[in-house]
Amino acid sequence: MKLNLFNAALMSLATGSYAWEPRGHEYRAPLPGASRSPCPGLNALANHGYLPRSGENIDLKTFQNAISGGYNFEPNSMDFVFELAVNFNLTTTGNPNTWNLFDLARHDEIEIDGSLSRNDIYFGDDVHFDHNVWAQTAKHLGLNDNRGPAKNRYITIEVAAKARAARVAEAMRVNPSFNNSANAMSGSPGTTALYLLTMWDYKVGAAPKAWVKPFFEEERIPYREGYRKPEVPLLFKDVEDMTQKVVAVKV
Numbered sequence: 001m002k003l004n005l006f007n008a009a010l011m012s013l014a015t016g017s018y019a020w021e022p023r024g025h026e027y028r029a030p031l032p033g034a035s036r037s038p039c040p041g042l043n044a045l046a047n048h049g050y051l052p053r054s055g056e057n058i059d060l061k062t063f064q065n066a067i068s069g070g071y072n073f074e075p076n077s078m079d080f081v082f083e084l085a086v087n088f089n090l091t092t093t094g095n096p097n098t099w100n101l102f103d104l105a106r107h108d109e110i111e112i113d114g115s116l117s118r119n120d121i122y123f124g125d126d127v128h129f130d131h132n133v134w135a136q137t138a139k140h141l142g143l144n145d146n147r148g149p150a151k152n153r154y155i156t157i158e159v160a161a162k163a164r165a166a167r168v169a170e171a172m173r174v175n176p177s178f179n180n181s182a183n184a185m186s187g188s189p190g191t192t193a194l195y196l197l198t199m200w201d202y203k204v205g206a207a208p209k210a211w212v213k214p215f216f217e218e219e220r221i222p223y224r225e226g227y228r229k230p231e232v233p234l235l236f237k238d239v240e241d242m243t244q245k246v247v248a249v250k251v
């Protein structure tokens with residue numbers, strides 16, 4: 001009995017400690033003038049100091065440490081994505097081997113129409129979180145409805161895939177110059193796969209709404225809600241596999 005109580009106390013201590021943000025990687029909203037991107041995943045890394053909080057002059061080494069330190073992506077797993085930004089000549093830093101987060105916003109390179117939380121460039125801003133666009137996505141995700149059975153607290157691949165398809169259909173309807181290339185259209189399921197994979201609860205097999213919400217709305221890694229990076233490093237193959245599952249959902 002005594003031992004059980006002791007164990008329970010230890011466990012709650014341990015659980016409590018998971019809720020703390022790692023020292024030096026506390027969440028801080030960007031200062032005015034900081035560079036941010038259309039990517040909630042990279043912005044969150046900057047908001048926690050895994051990437052420079054300024055969002056500026058990011059080189060490959062810094063990038064590798066950030067995706068590994070923040071989300072436990074294998075350090076080299078996204079080198080080719082870093083290099084995409086280099087090869088598209090997106091940089092404005094004056095150094096061809098570094099870029100600022102804002103540089104990623106140039107339309108039709110990596111940035112595409114029909115994003116989940118950003119508006120299309122046609123409407124003037126493809127970089128900043130857009131409340132109206134996200135409200136639509138959040139509704140499809142049932143993001144703010146946690147009532148009823150425990151499963152209502154999670155986003156499944158099926159629900160995420162349908163929310164993505166609905167958002168792209170809506171963008172195509174309202175944007176007369178919706179001009180995603182075939183390549184970009186395949187990028188959209190990939191971004192859904194990225195947030196699912198990164199915010200995945202491996203014990204449950206779905207993404208907790210309580211994690212996805214601050215990830216998009218505050219660009220915050222949800223340590224306070226119990227997030228911990230996975231023990232096994234994520235590979236790009238995992239992104240591809242999750243993308244296949246997203247694409248396979250009949251919408």
Ligand code: HEM
Nearest residue numbers: 038039041081104110111112115116117118191194195198
């Ligand atoms: C580290 C893990 C990453 C995660 C979890 C992540 C997550 C995401 C998500 C969820 C979106 C969709 C946002 C939306 O539709 O509103 C997105 C978009 C984007 N990401 Fe990332 N990302 C990651 C890495 C990267 C990398 C390495 C790059 C480039 C170097 C990048 C560049 C972009 C860009 C440019 C967009 C905008 C695409 C669009 O217009 O919808 N991301 N990312």
Ligand SMILES: *[C@@H]1O[C@H](CO)[C@@H](O)[C@H](O)[C@H]1NC(C)=O
Nearest residue numbers: 084086087088089090096109
């Ligand atoms: C980027 O710049 C290099 C050197 O100026 C050039 O050779 C290359 O074609 C450019 N790439 C793109 C995608 O514009």
Ligand SMILES: *[C@@H]1O[C@H](CO)[C@@H](O)[C@H](O)[C@H]1NC(C)=O
Nearest residue numbers: 107108121122123177178179
């Ligand atoms: C796509 O549309 C945007 C405006 O929404 C425009 O600035 C851009 O030039 C278009 N790109 C192509 C390839 O037509």
